Amino acid sequence: MSQSKIILGAFVPGVLTGAAWRLPEAPKDSFRSFEHYRYIAEKLEAGRFHSLFFNDGVKVDLDPGLEKGPNSVRWDPLVLAPALATVTRHIGLIATASTTYNEPYNVARKYASLDHLSNGRAGWNLVTSLGGGENFNRSEHTLHGDRHERAEEFYDVVSGLWDSWDDDAFVQDKASGTWLDSDKLHLLEHQGKYFQVKGPLNVARPIQGHPVIAQAGSSEAGIRLGARVGELIFTAQQTVEESRDFYENIKGQAVAFGRSRDHLKVLPGISPVVGSTQAEAEAKYQRLQELLDPQSFLSRISKFASLDYDLAELPFDDVVPLPPENFSTDSHPSRQKLVYDLIRRERPTVRQLFDKLTAGGHRVLIGTPESIADDLQHWFEAGAADGFNVMFSGLHAGIDDFVDGVVPELQRRGLFQREYVGATLRENLGLPYRHNRHR
Amino acid sequence: MSQSKIILGAFVPGVLTGAAWRLPEAPKDSFRSFEHYRYIAEKLEAGRFHSLFFNDGVKVDLDPGLEKGPNSVRWDPLVLAPALATVTRHIGLIATASTTYNEPYNVARKYASLDHLSNGRAGWNLVTSLGGGENFNRSEHTLHGDRHERAEEFYDVVSGLWDSWDDDAFVQDKASGTWLDSDKLHLLEHQGKYFQVKGPLNVARPIQGHPVIAQAGSSEAGIRLGARVGELIFTAQQTVEESRDFYENIKGQAVAFGRSRDHLKVLPGISPVVGSTQAEAEAKYQRLQELLDPQSFLSRISKFASLDYDLAELPFDDVVPLPPENFSTDSHPSRQKLVYDLIRRERPTVRQLFDKLTAGGHRVLIGTPESIADDLQHWFEAGAADGFNVMFSGLHAGIDDFVDGVVPELQRRGLFQREYVGATLRENLGLPYRHNRHR
Numbered sequence: 016m017s018q019s020k021i022i023l024g025a026f027v028p029g030v031l032t033g034a035a036w037r038l039p040e041a042p043k044d045s046f047r048s049f050e051h052y053r054y055i056a057e058k059l060e061a062g063r064f065h066s067l068f069f070n071d072g073v074k075v076d077l078d079p080g081l082e083k084g085p086n087s088v089r090w091d092p093l094v095l096a097p098a099l100a101t102v103t104r105h106i107g108l109i110a111t112a113s114t115t116y117n118e119p120y121n122v123a124r125k126y127a128s129l130d131h132l133s134n135g136r137a138g139w140n141l142v143t144s145l146g147g148g149e150n151f152n153r154s155e156h157t158l159h160g161d162r163h164e165r166a167e168e169f170y171d172v173v174s175g176l177w178d179s180w181d182d183d184a185f186v187q188d189k190a191s192g193t194w195l196d197s198d199k200l201h202l203l204e205h206q207g208k209y210f211q212v213k214g215p216l217n218v219a220r221p222i223q224g225h226p227v228i229a230q231a232g233s234s235e236a237g238i239r240l241g242a243r244v245g246e247l248i249f250t251a252q253q254t255v256e257e258s259r260d261f262y263e264n265i266k267g268q269a270v271a272f273g274r275s276r277d278h279l280k281v282l283p284g285i286s287p288v289v290g291s292t293q294a295e296a297e298a299k300y301q302r303l304q305e306l307l308d309p310q311s312f313l314s315r316i317s318k319f320a321s322l323d324y325d326l327a328e329l330p331f332d333d334v335v336p337l338p339p340e341n342f343s344t345d346s347h348p349s350r351q352k353l354v355y356d357l358i359r360r361e362r363p364t365v366r367q368l369f370d371k372l373t374a375g376g377h378r379v380l381i382g383t384p385e386s387i388a389d390d391l392q393h394w395f396e397a398g399a400a401d402g403f404n405v406m407f408s409g410l411h412a413g414i415d416d417f418v419d420g421v422v423p424e425l426q427r428r429g430l431f432q433r434e435y436v437g438a439t440l441r442e443n444l445g446l447p448y449r450h451n452r453h454r
Numbered sequence: 455m456s457q458s459k460i461i462l463g464a465f466v467p468g469v470l471t472g473a474a475w476r477l478p479e480a481p482k483d484s485f486r487s488f489e490h491y492r493y494i495a496e497k498l499e500a501g502r503f504h505s506l507f508f509n510d511g512v513k514v515d516l517d518p519g520l521e522k523g524p525n526s527v528r529w530d531p532l533v534l535a536p537a538l539a540t541v542t543r544h545i546g547l548i549a550t551a552s553t554t555y556n557e558p559y560n561v562a563r564k565y566a567s568l569d570h571l572s573n574g575r576a577g578w579n580l581v582t583s584l585g586g587g588e589n590f591n592r593s594e595h596t597l598h599g600d601r602h603e604r605a606e607e608f609y610d611v612v613s614g615l616w617d618s619w620d621d622d623a624f625v626q627d628k629a630s631g632t633w634l635d636s637d638k639l640h641l642l643e644h645q646g647k648y649f650q651v652k653g654p655l656n657v658a659r660p661i662q663g664h665p666v667i668a669q670a671g672s673s674e675a676g677i678r679l680g681a682r683v684g685e686l687i688f689t690a691q692q693t694v695e696e697s698r699d700f701y702e703n704i705k706g707q708a709v710a711f712g713r714s715r716d717h718l719k720v721l722p723g724i725s726p727v728v729g730s731t732q733a734e735a736e737a738k739y740q741r742l743q744e745l746l747d748p749q750s751f752l753s754r755i756s757k758f759a760s761l762d763y764d765l766a767e768l769p770f771d772d773v774v775p776l777p778p779e780n781f782s783t784d785s786h787p788s789r790q791k792l793v794y795d796l797i798r799r800e801r802p803t804v805r806q807l808f809d810k811l812t813a814g815g816h817r818v819l820i821g822t823p824e825s826i827a828d829d830l831q832h833w834f835e836a837g838a839a840d841g842f843n844v845m846f847s848g849l850h851a852g853i854d855d856f857v858d859g860v861v862p863e864l865q866r867r868g869l870f871q872r873e874y875v876g877a878t879l880r881e882n883l884g885l886p887y888r889h890n891r892h893r
Contacts, residue, residue: 037628044626047570047658049540073559075639075656084633088624088656090567091560097536098571101488116557120512120589121530128529131486132537149652150559185527187483189476192747194523200514213588217514217527219486308631 021395021430022280022402022444023422024066024109024247025059025414027052033084034306035408042411046085049098055407055414056099059106062418063432065443066107066247068140068229068404069095073116073147079314079327083307093125100133107440109138109229109247115162116144116151119172119210126226127177127218135222135439138247140229141170141240163236165209170228170244172210175203177225178451179215201453223441224449233261233352242268245279246446249404251353251376252283253360258399278446280401283394284377287387287405289416296381303408309369316372320354331366350376377406384420391421392430460834460869461719461841461883462861463505463548463686464498464853466491472523473745474847481850485524488537494846494853495538498545501857502871504882505546505686507579507668507843508534512555512586518753518766522746532564539572546879548577548668548686554601555583555590558611558649565665566616566657574661574878577686579668580609580679602675604648609667609683611649614642616664617890618654640892662880663888672700672791681707684718685885688843690792690815691722697838717885719840722833723816726826726844728855735820742847748808755811759793770805789815816845823859830860831869 035041045051059067069092076087092110099108108129112122122139130137143162148154184199203214230245232238241248242265252258258281266276288303290296313326323339338355353376357363363371373379380387394400407414425431437443474480484490498506508531515526531549538547547568551561561578569576582601587593623638642653669684671677680687681704691697697720705715727742729735752765762778777794792815796802802810812818819826833839846853864870876882 034631036626036633037631039628041628044624046624049571072656073563075654082632082634082636085624088634088658090570090657091563094532094536094564094567094571097533098540101537101540117560118555118590120586121556124512124530125533128533131529132488132533147559149650151557152650154650185483185485185524187475189478189480192473192476192745193521194475195521195527197521211588211591211593215514217511218529219527306631 021391021400021425022247022282023064023431024068024107024249024282024402024404025055025064026068026070026249026284026404026406027055027414033086033408033410034303034308035410035413036084037306038302038410038412040412046089051411052095052099053102054411056103056106058411058414058418060103062422063426063435064106064405064418065402066109066138066227066440067099068109068138068249069111070140071111071113071142073113073144074150076146076315078318079311080308083311093129096137097129097132100129100136103136105136105435105443107136107138107227107443108133109140109227111140111142113142113144113147114166114169116147117169119169120176120212120216122169123173123176123216124218126173127216127221130221130223130226131219135441137221137223138227138229138440139173140231140249141166141244142231143237163232163234163240166240167243168207168209170240172203172205172207172212174225174244175205175452176212176214176216177221177449178453179203180220181451181453182220185219220451223439224451227440227444227446238265239268241265241279242274243272247444248279248281250281250283252399253357253371253376253378255394255397255399258283258394259397262399280444280446282402282404283400284375284404284406285391286374286377286379286408287417287421288379288381288413289384289387289420290381291383291420293382293386296383300379300381304370304373307373312373313365313369316354316368320351322354326365326368329365331369332364334362334364335368374406384424387421388424388428388430391425392428395430460830460839460864461686461721462503462870463507463546463688463721463841463843464494464503465507465509465688465723465843465845466494466853472525472847472849473742473747474849474852475523476745477741477849477851479851485528490850491534491538492541493850495542495545497850497853497857499542501861502865502874503545503844503857504841505548505577505666505879506538507548507577507688508550509579510550510552510581512552512583513589515585515754517757518750519747522750532568535576536568536571539568539575542575544575544874544882546575546577546666546882547572548579548666550579550581552581552583552586553605553608555586558608559615559651559655561608562612562615562655563657565612566655566660569660569662569665570658574880576660576662577666577668577879578612579670579688580605580683581670582676602671602673602679605679606682607646607648609679611642611644611646611651613664613683614644614891615651615653615655616660616888617892618642619659620890620892621659624658659890662878663890666879666883666885677704678707680704680718681713682711686883687718687720689720689722691838692792692796692810692815692817694833694836694838697722697833698836701838719883719885721841721843722839723814723843723845724830725813725816725818725847726856726860727818727820727852728823728826728859729820730822730859732821732825735822739818739820743809743812746812751812752804752808755793755807759790761793765804765807768804770808771803773801773803774807813845823863826860827863827867827869830864831867834869 096108096110181199205212229247230241231249288300310327535547535549620638644651668686669680670688727739749766
C-alpha cells in the first residue's frame with residue numbers, strides 16, 4: 016500500500032454559524048452527547064480520514080449570533096479527544112489548545128498523555144486565541160504581537176519538555192529494582208521572557224516523539240510560526256492561485272528554517288455539500304442557507320472583521336462598500352484580511368458575501384461526488400494543497416454523503432488511501448518520527 | 455435497593471513507593487498502557503465501588519526514590535478519566551487538579567465537559583499542590599497560606615462558572631431558530647484578589663449541577679476548605695479515636711458553614727493486603743516489603759517530613775529519635791504531622807516506622823476478607839468513617855483479592871451496596887443535586 020496522495024482532515028463542528036441543528040432530522044442535544052461524536056469519529060475512520068480536528072475557544076461570543084447556534088458552547092477538546100481515542104484505532108485526534116491562556120507544562124503533559132493513550136495519534140492545534148482575556152485576569156485581550164511571541168516560546172518549552180526522557184529511560188528492571196535510568200533524564204532549565212520551566216515532564220516521551228503540530232495562523236507572524244513548527248497547516252483560500260502562493264510562501268519559509276518542504280502539509284478548508292445530482296446538492300445547500308438568520312450573521316461578521324459599517328443594515332442586494340484601508344489592530348488579522356480581500360476582489364452584494372462567508376471564509380463546494388473530486392484533484396495537482404480540511408456542519412448526513420460519495424470517488428482515482436498505511440498519525444501523514452534532541 | 459452504608463472509593467496507583475511492579479506477575483509498562491487502567495476500572499465497577507480516584511502532581515520528584523518506582527511519572531488524570539468514562543457506566547471518576555498551577559476557567563470547563571461525557575460521574579479532587587513551582591515560573595513554591603487563600607477563591611470562581619447557565623437555557627427550538635435563551639445566562643463578573651473572571655462558561659451546566667468536590671487537606675486551612683466545600687474528604691488516620699475526632703471536627707465545621715453533616719463524607723485511606731488465611735496475607739505483604747529499597751525510601755521520608763536527621767543513616771532496629779518541636783514551614787503540614795505524631799505516639803524503631811509508612815501513612819490492613827471486613831465495620835460503626843479510600847498498589851491481583859473477597863463479605867453483612875442505586879456519582883454517594891445559585 017503506497018502513501019495516500021491527498022490528505023483529508025475533518026473539522027467538526029464546522030461552519031461559523033451552522034444552522035444544521037434546525038433540520039428536522041438533526042438530533043437534539045448533540046453538542047452535549049458523546050454518542051454524536053462517537054458516530055462521527057467511527058464514520059470518518061471507516062472513510063479513512065487521516066485526522067479529526069476540534070477547534071476551540073475560551074469564551075462565549077456574546078454577539079448578535081449568540082442565540083442562534085451552539086458555536087461557542089462546546090466541550091473541551093482535550094476531554095473529548097481521549098474519549099474518542101478509546102472508540103477508534105487509526106484516525107488522528109487533533110485538539111486545539113491556546114498558548115495564551117495555558118501553562119506550557121500542563122499542555123505538554125496533556126498531549127503526551129493523549130499520545131500514549133491513543134498509541135501515537137495525538138495532534139496539537141496550536142492557537143494564540145482570538146479572545147477570552149476577560150476570563151483570565153486580563154481586561155483587554157493580549158495584543159496580537161505579544162501573543163505570537165509568547166506562542167513561539169510556549170512551543171519551545173512544550174517541545175523541550177517532550178524530550179525530557181530518552182525513549183528507553185524507563186528500564187523497569189525487576190531484578191535490580193531500577194525502574195528508570197536517571198542518566199536518560201534531561202532537565203529543561205528553560206529561562207525565557209515568558210516562561211521559566213525546569214522540567215522534567217512527568218510523562219514518558221510521546222509515542223510519536225512529539226505529537227503532530229497543527230497551526231492555522233495566516234497573519235505574517237502566524238505564517239512564520241507555522242513555517243517554523245507547523246506540520247499540518249490549516250488555511251482559508253478562495254482561489255487556486257492564492258492557495259498556490261500561500262503554499263509556496265509557507266513552504267519556502269520552512270526551508271529557510273532548515274526544514275524539508277515535505278514536512279509540513281498545507282490543507283485549505285472546504286465546506287462540501289454533496290448530492291447525487293448538482294440540482295440535489297444545490298437544494299441541500301439552499302435548505303441550510305434558509306435556516307440561517309442573515310441579520311445576526313451579518314452583524315457578527317461586521318464586528319469580527321472590524322468593518323466601519325454594519326452589513327446587516329444594508330439592503331441585501333446592494334454592493335458591499337469597500338472596507339477601511341488599514342486593518343484594525345485589535346481584531347484577528349487573518350480573518351479580517353480574508354473578508355477585506357473578498358470584498359475588494361469580488362465586489363459582492365451583501366447576499367453574495369453572506370453566501371461566501373457562511374462557511375467561515377472557506378470554499379463551499381456544492382456538487383456531485385465527481386464534480387467535488389474534480390475540484391480537489393485540480394487543487395492538489397496544481398500544487399495548491401497537500402490535502403483538505405473538510406469542514407462539516409456537524410450533521411451526520413453531511414458526513415455520510417462525503418464519506419460514502421466523495422471518498423470512494425477519490426479512491427477510484429488513486430488519489431486517496433484505501434487503508435491506513437501506518438500505525439501513528441505521523442506515519443499516516445508521511446511525517447517523520449521526531450527524535451529526541453538529546454540523542 | 456436502599457442506599458449503601460459504607461462508601462468505597464479506590465485510589466490507583468496507590469502507595470507512596472509501590473514495589474508491586476517488581477513482582478514477576480506484574481505487567482510491564484502498565485504506567486503507559488490504557489488496558490491496565492481499563493482492567494482496573496471494569497473490575498472496580500463489577501465490585502460496585504463508588505468511585506475511582508486519581509491523584510496527581512505537576513513535577514517529577516528528583517529525590518532518592520526517583521529510580522525506584524513510577525510514582526511521580528504518570529498520565530494527566532484529566533486525560534485518563536474521559537477515556538475511562540467510555541468503558542464504564544456507573545463508577546465515579548475523580549480526577550485531581552491543582553488550584554495553584556491552573557486557571558479556574560480551564561478547570562471549570564474540563565470538569566463540566568467530563569461530567570457531560572460521563573453522564574454525571576465526574577469529581578474534582580481539589581489540591582493546592584505540594585510542589586512544582588519550578589515548572590510554572592516560580593522560583594520557590596508558593597507559601598502554604600497563599601496557596602489556600604488562592605484555592606478558596608479558585609473554588610468560588612469554578613463553582614460560579616458552573617452556574618453560568620440555567621439547566622433549561624439550551625432550548626434548541628428548531629422552528630424559531632432559537633438555540634439558547636440568553637435570559638438564562640448569568641455572567642459571573644468575579645473581581646477578586648487572585649482572579650478576575652467575567653464568564654459565562656462555554657459549556658452547559660454539568661449533569662450533577664456541580665461535579666462532586668473531593669478534598670484531602672489535613673492542615674488547619676485544608677480542613678477549613680474541606681468543611682466549606684468538600685463532599686468527599688480523604689484523610690490519613692491511624693486510630694479509630696483519632697479518626698473519630700477528625701470526623702467530628704470537620705463535620706462540626708461544615709455545620710458552622712451552614713451545611714448538613716451528611717453532605718460531606720469522610721473516607722480514611724486503607725491499604726489492604728488480602729489472603730485466604732492470615733498467614734497467606736502476611737506472606738503477600740512480606741513479599742512486597744522485601745522488594746522495596748529501604749534506604750531510598752527512608753531518605754525520602756526524612757526529606758518530605760523535614761526531619762533534622764536522615765532515617766536511612768540510623769541502624770534499622772534503633773528507636774527513632776524524637777522529631778523537632780516545631781513544624782517546618784516549607785513542608786507539607788499534614789504529611790509532616792502524620793510522621794511526627796506517629797514517632798511521638800508509638801516510639802517505633804526505624805523498621806517499624808518503615809513498615810507503617812510504606813502505605814503513605816495510611817493503615818495497612820493485612821488479613822482475610824472476614825478480618826478486614828471486621829475492621830472496616832468497626833470504624834464505620836464507631837463513627838470514625840463514612841467509608842474508605844482503598845489505596846491499591848496498582849497491581850491487578852491486589853484489586854482482584856479485595857473485590858472478590860472483601861466486597862462480598864461486606865455485602866453479606868448488609869454494609870455495602872450490591873447494585874448502584876443512582877444514575878450519577880452524587881446519587882450513589884447520597885449527596886444532593888447542586889441547584890443553580892441563580893434559581
